[in-house]
Amino acid sequence: MAIGFAIVLTVGIILLLVIIIGWFVGIYNGLVRLKNNIKKSWANIDVLLKQRSDELPKLIASVKGYMKHEKGVLTEITKARSAMMNAKGKAEKAKADNMLTGALKSLFAVAENYPQLKANENFMQLQSRITGIENELADRREFYNDSVNTYNIKIHQIPAVFVANMLGYKDEELFKAEGKDREDVKVEF
Amino acid sequence: MASTDLLVWAVIGLLAGVWLFIQGFIWLRQKRMIENIPTSKIRSLAMGLVEIKAKAFKPLKQFLISPFQGKKCLWYKYTIEEYHKTEDSDYWKTIKMGEERIPFYVKDNTGTVLVDPKGARIELPIDYEHRSGFRREAPKRIATFCQKQNVKTKGWFFNKTLRYREYILQPNDQLYIIGTAGDNPYVEDATGQKNEDDIMIQKGENEKFYYISDQPEEDILSRLKWKVVGGLFGGAALMVIGLAYILFRAGLF
Numbered sequence: 001m002a003i004g005f006a007i008v009l010t011v012g013i014i015l016l017l018v019i020i021i022g023w024f025v026g027i028y029n030g031l032v033r034l035k036n037n038i039k040k041s042w043a044n045i046d047v048l049l050k051q052r053s054d055e056l057p058k059l060i061a062s063v064k065g066y067m068k069h070e071k072g073v074l075t076e077i078t079k080a081r082s083a084m085m086n087a088k089g090k091a092e093k094a095k096a097d098n099m100l101t102g103a104l105k106s107l108f109a110v111a112e113n114y115p116q117l118k119a120n121e122n123f124m125q126l127q128s129r130i131t132g133i134e135n136e137l138a139d140r141r142e143f144y145n146d147s148v149n150t151y152n153i154k155i156h157q158i159p160a161v162f163v164a165n166m167l168g169y170k171d172e173e174l175f176k177a178e179g180k181d182r183e184d185v186k187v188e189f
Numbered sequence: 190m191a192s193t194d195l196l197v198w199a200v201i202g203l204l205a206g207v208w209l210f211i212q213g214f215i216w217l218r219q220k221r222m223i224e225n226i227p228t229s230k231i232r233s234l235a236m237g238l239v240e241i242k243a244k245a246f247k248p249l250k251q252f253l254i255s256p257f258q259g260k261k262c263l264w265y266k267y268t269i270e271e272y273h274k275t276e277d278s279d280y281w282k283t284i285k286m287g288e289e290r291i292p293f294y295v296k297d298n299t300g301t302v303l304v305d306p307k308g309a310r311i312e313l314p315i316d317y318e319h320r321s322g323f324r325r326e327a328p329k330r331i332a333t334f335c336q337k338q339n340v341k342t343k344g345w346f347f348n349k350t351l352r353y354r355e356y357i358l359q360p361n362d363q364l365y366i367i368g369t370a371g372d373n374p375y376v377e378d379a380t381g382q383k384n385e386d387d388i389m390i391q392k393g394e395n396e397k398f399y400y401i402s403d404q405p406e407e408d409i410l411s412r413l414k415w416k417v418v419g420g421l422f423g424g425a426a427l428m429v430i431g432l433a434y435i436l437f438r439a440g441l442f
Binding site: 003004005007008011012015016019022023026029030033034037040041044132135136137139140142143146147150154 | 214225229230237442
């Protein structure tokens with residue numbers, strides 16, 4: 001009788017331990033996956049930032065001839081592009097991206113005043129390409145922020161907080177759009 | 190119940206417990222995956238495991254026609270079950286089942302992407318159910334289909350008691366999809382006008398989890414939560430009880 005009971009008890013305890021260990025392994029793997037999601041979603045943003053930067057010289061070349069009186073706008077874009085190329089780390093890149101997005105908004109808004117430029121097929125193609133990248137960037141920024149948000153919440157929840165502390169996982173930064181960039185661009189005629 | 194029967198049930202319980210226990214961990218992993226992956230917009234899909242919420246749109250080539258209702262659809266599954274009655278219980282036994290799946294497009298407010306449902310676990314509710322029996326004939330379309338499939342709908346004198354169920358996926362059905370975004374084999378590499386043109390959602394080579402449902406994410410997670418609890422604790426309990434009875438019969442208790 002004692003042997004049977006001992007076997008059942010041992011199996012019961014082992015199963016319980018397997019559940020507890022399995023649960024924690026799941027949490028560990030989940031956190032690693034979340035961390036990797038953030039890295040991956042950042043890399044996906046980075047690819048688009050690079051693509052957009054690569055398109056800018058062509059854009060500037062196509063508008064230069066038409067927008068001789070808009071030197072300020074073009075200089076802004078050139079400055080923002082160099083800031084983007086030299087940016088190191090997420091915070092700097094996010095800042096440069098905000099600057100560039102703002103400058104491009106101004107350029108496309110001002111371009112409305114130049115009918116000849118609007119008739120230029122090359123410019124229209126570049127504008128549509130850059131606007132496409134901007135839209136994709138906005139989605140991927142949202143995706144990145146969702147990934148960061150999920151991760152930041154998870155590492156503060158019990159029981160994940162114990163595993164996160166063990167791994168030394170800290171809060172990740174969101175990719176924020178500055179207040180200035182959320183405003184509409186004012187176009188003066 | 191005879192004691193031999195009980196022993197058989199104990200062995201079945203033990204094996205079912207092992208299966209449930211393992212399945213519990215698989216469900217736990219799937220639940221965590223769904224929780225941890227943010228929803229992507231189709232326009233900005235990146236390669237790898239993705240989660241999207243989109244509406245079924247159109248097939249890559251031609252619509253399928255569902256066997257029982259004759260509806261245009263993108264996926265269908267059917268079952269034909271026969272009613273059986275014994276002294277102890279009554280039950281429905283599946284005598285024929287089948288499904289057909291084809292690549293189709295889904296769209297959200299940002300774009301359209303191709304989905305190849307091959308290898309996906311598709312969970313959609315029953316769209317149609319009909320029963321035929323003693324004085325109830327199967328509709329003509331179903332009777333013809335059964336004939337083609339060599340399923341007899343009549344016994345010696347009367348109609349058999351059969352249940353016909355059909356599950357279908359139609360355009361405009363809102364879907365939750367978690368799968369792998371990979372190369373679209375139907376277009377040449379990087380020739381698509383938009384990012385999503387070069388992508389197809391499919392079963393991944395490394396990540397095998399591929400799931401399509403018409404339920405909202407919250408409902409899927411809530412169902413998975415109960416499956417995890419039931420699988421892990423129910424499975425463990427079945428194993429312990431089954432083992433205890435086997436040991437009892439072996440005289441070790």
